[in-house]
Amino acid sequence: MSGADTALLDVRGVSRSFWTGGLLSRRRIDAVKDVSFTLTDARPEIFTIIGESGSGKSTLARMILNGMNPTSGSIAFGGEELTTIRKTRDRMRFMSRVQPIFQNPFESFNPLSKVDRYLTMTARNFTEARSRAETDDASDRALRKVGLSLAEVKDRFPHELSGGQLQRIAIARALIPGPRLIVADEPVSMVDASLRVAIVNLFKDLRDELKVSIIYITHDLATAYYISDRIIIMRKGEVVESGDARAVLDNPQHPYSILLKDSVLSPDVPDDDEPKTIERDRAARSH
Numbered sequence: 001m002s003g004a005d006t007a008l009l010d011v012r013g014v015s016r017s018f019w020t021g022g023l024l025s026r027r028r029i030d031a032v033k034d035v036s037f038t039l040t041d042a043r044p045e046i047f048t049i050i051g052e053s054g055s056g057k058s059t060l061a062r063m064i065l066n067g068m069n070p071t072s073g074s075i076a077f078g079g080e081e082l083t084t085i086r087k088t089r090d091r092m093r094f095m096s097r098v099q100p101i102f103q104n105p106f107e108s109f110n111p112l113s114k115v116d117r118y119l120t121m122t123a124r125n126f127t128e129a130r131s132r133a134e135t136d137d138a139s140d141r142a143l144r145k146v147g148l149s150l151a152e153v154k155d156r157f158p159h160e161l162s163g164g165q166l167q168r169i170a171i172a173r174a175l176i177p178g179p180r181l182i183v184a185d186e187p188v189s190m191v192d193a194s195l196r197v198a199i200v201n202l203f204k205d206l207r208d209e210l211k212v213s214i215i216y217i218t219h220d221l222a223t224a225y226y227i228s229d230r231i232i233i234m235r236k237g238e239v240v241e242s243g244d245a246r247a248v249l250d251n252p253q254h255p256y257s258i259l260l261k262d263s264v265l266s267p268d269v270p271d272d273d274e275p276k277t278i279e280r281d282r283a284a285r286s287h
């Protein structure tokens, strides 16, 4: 492959099974079945994995984050097979390039620690910043990318902030190492509905301004429709439909995709309504 079309992430025929139950009731669960897709280095995008509960989205995310090996198939990041990344130094390098965002922002932070401490620790562990001035600078720069500042969050405990603010801080923390890929697993499902568009808009900004690719995992078709470049629809571990997000969601072909669209597409999310979005963004930033 030439430099221009090197795969950022190459997921090839990935499956993952689990065994559950006791000796006599042993049962195999095929959580992910033969999933393949590629994200290219040259064109950052929001790649959405959508599906109902239990369709295998989180299992796939865990494998992409190198927290679990596939039962079969392979995943490579920047040409490097994830199963070969074992040494602490290599793991740290991988983690600086691929960062997670989790569902519940309150669980991402220790309730007894001030939130800026997480930013300081991440700056220390993943960047050259060592002195307080340097870690503060790295934290402030990351916070500004999500519409906050260090002055606003310094010395605050998680319970003193809203879910939307905490999720922004979690995103800022993920940005500190300068990742190429963010894997966001249901990042807005526990955020107040009025703030969701503002958070997902951030992903668009990160893609466009920082050239970060985003894997957006959700069961929320409305936000998926609004921000995705490409999409895969999963059901029972399998990809039932994939392609350009608007094309797939405007004209779903698989019976499950049609059902999904009919059941959840909300009319209150704008199609491409920038002014409203900016207003919502402003409102969200003031929360």
Ligand SMILES: Nc1ncnc2c1ncn2[C@@H]1O[C@H](COP(=O)(O)OP(=O)(O)OP(=O)(O)O)[C@@H](O)[C@H]1O
Pocket (backbone or CB within 6 Å): 018, 019, 020, 029, 030, 031, 051, 052, 053, 054, 055, 056, 057, 058, 059, 060, 219
């Ligand atoms: N560690 C495990 N042991 C056994 N079964 C598991 C394990 N992890 C996931 N599963 C099973 O694999 C299937 C897929 O689960 P997964 O969490 O990946 O789905 P999901 O689409 O992310 O669902 P949700 O939206 O509810 O998180 C489910 O049937 C789940 O019970």
